[in-house]
Amino acid sequence: MNEKQCEICGAEIVGAAQRVVIDGSALEVCRNCARFGKPEDKWSPVPKKMVPVERAFTPVRRPKPRDHFKDLMELIPDFGRRIREARESLGLTPEELAARIKEKAALLKKIEREEISPEDDVRKKLERELKIKLTDQVSDERMRASGTGKGLTLGDIASIRRK
């Protein structure tokens, strides 16, 4: 038979047993005793606030070392010489060039001697005035350095085969 007894009062359960939770245990009880417990479906074995927050321990993904250099613009190593040569090719004295970019000649001379690096705004004015480029993209430089060159063309292969 399919008879069940109430786990609280021991009475025979007629019809569907009520599943309730009392003190953390799920019990099958009669309708009378169901009021002593909580309905099982509203009970969760571990209170939500006790669930370990595993996501908090997910390690932070570190950026690849190469990403560090992405879009990093660097002043070219010989910026002073480039400025001086560009200025001289335009037939300008340091004073004349300084006046054109509205900076002091003393500052320009120091930059040309590479005693100081130009501030970004000064650098941009120099680049615009002299039509030169004073920065290089580091990641580009590295890619060029590690690249394999232009590679073989079909013509190259043909000439190799002829030999």
Ligand SMILES: [Zn+2]
């Ligand atoms: Zn009962």
